[in-house]
Amino acid sequence: MTTLTAATNADLPAIAALVNSAYRGESSRQGWTTEADYIEGQRTDAATLARDLAADPEARLLMLHEAGELVGSVWLEPAGEGAWYLGMLTVRPDLQAGGVGRRLLSAAEDWVRQAGGRRVRMTVISIRDTLIAWYQRRGYLLTGERRPFPYGIEDLGRPLRPDLEFVVMEKAL
Helix, strand or coil: CCCEEECCHHHHHHHHHHHHHHHCCHHHHHCCCCCCCCEECCCCCHHHHHHHHHHCCCCEEEEEEECCEEEEEEEEEEEECCEEEEEEEEECHHHCCCCHHHHHHHHHHHHHHHCCCCEEEEEEECCCHHHHHHHHHCCCEEEEEEEECCCCCHHHCEECCCCCEEEEEEEEC
């Protein structure tokens, strides 16, 4: 059984480092979840995570530890009508493609169920075909909804392409 623990403010620097290493820069190229080819700069930082957690007291940033090391994290927040938003699912790049992500996602879904949630919703950058297919294999469906990419918000990195947007995916639990 995979157990997730809630992050505290003391955990946020390590989580921010993990997220940035998995999605941006050269370290992200060790795994398959890199965004480095189309967004540069950091994905998040400890101050942003703290601000986002403070803004929504029901949101949770959960951590996965294995052998005493932080190997994954995931953001969950209520999205209304029995749905929870899942974001920033992160696995240490050198452990990707080894089952950690599947266990982390499954544990996050279990957490949502225990919190009374009936659906999990997420957004994925539309050009990430491999990631979209990975979520589809785990029961997530494309809803047909698209959302604009937040161009101009430098805190999220600098897009290298003008055609980025999000697709919305959802899974009934």
